[in-house]
Amino acid sequence: MSRRRRAKKRIISQDPIYNSTLASKVINKILLNGKKTLAQYIFYETMKNIQEIYKKDPLDILRKAIKNASPQMETRKRRIGGTIYQVPVEVKEDRGTSLALKFIIEKARERKGRGISTKLKNEIIDASNNTGEAVKKKEEIHKTAEANKAFSNMKF
Template identity: 35%
Template sequence: MVLIQKMKLQTLIKFLDPIRSTNVGVVKSYSVFPPHHVKPVFRKNEQALIKETGEAEKLAHVPILPPLDSETSSEFYDPVVAKFTNYIMRKGEKNLARSLLEQTFEKIKRTQLMRYHKALPEERDSIILDPKEILFKAIENVSPVMDLIPIKRGGGTYQVPVPLLEKRQKFFGMNWLIKAAKDKPGEVKFHDMLAKELIDAANNQGRVVKKKHDLHKQCEANRAYAHYRWT
């Protein structure tokens, strides 16, 4: 009797919501939009690209998700800068996070301009003046490619090296830079310390780069346990 009632309930759910149900049961979705909606293309250069490839004609009659508040076609928008701002943010104070990052960029610009004017003419071409390029290069230099995860085997716990996905690599790199900037003397401001850490990391120097190298050395030392990933 209970089985018959359960089958009737599943049939009723499939009839009322055929999009979110399958033959094996109901697929739970925490979004107000069905899963067949596609992500929006809001950057102008990406829109021009899909028009050239003919992909825009296929998307003309496809339901599209609405963009987020942070996703804009402005030339000042950058997904890496937006992500880094979110990592700086604490307790929902996004305006404060944006202000800190703007002050960091200003400090980087002033520091790099001073180095540019003091450098010899043949050395000036190697000095990066754009703060965004400093940020991108710093994140690239401090992002690890391997990490250690604890795996229990035979009553013991082993630190097993595993490769990281690109998204996870950026996550580690950004958070390491922010944590290094917070580990500062009391009289130094956060944005000044963050600017210093970004410039050092962009030059492949500093504490965060050393932290990445130390992690890679630990992964190399524990490579004998790498096979525990598949056992």
């Protein structure tokens, strides 16, 4: 972490098909080993499958899934007098979105089955219905923050 100044926030370009920065963020999170065209193919295939099932805009379902999977509280480690405490902190909106995307894609990769696009589709649908592993991960983080509520006075 730099001591000089805060890092500038990068501007993410919009997705060419959906004209959405959210879609670009998802594609960048799916990205492995620099293969962006493959990540785009996976994302568009997933969105097409969601479109076929719900007959609605798949970005709305994705937004709902992200809203359901994004945590409001998390714990940060703080060292005081040789002891490390987990201090609960509120999550900003950008970080919440980023964490939700991370949870959804991570849990989709862990799912059983064939094809990442179908696994990602199922995880997004589950998260939009407030079920699924990504939502469980969010609730687990909330439980940890709730358990360490006593240390909330040790703010950063």
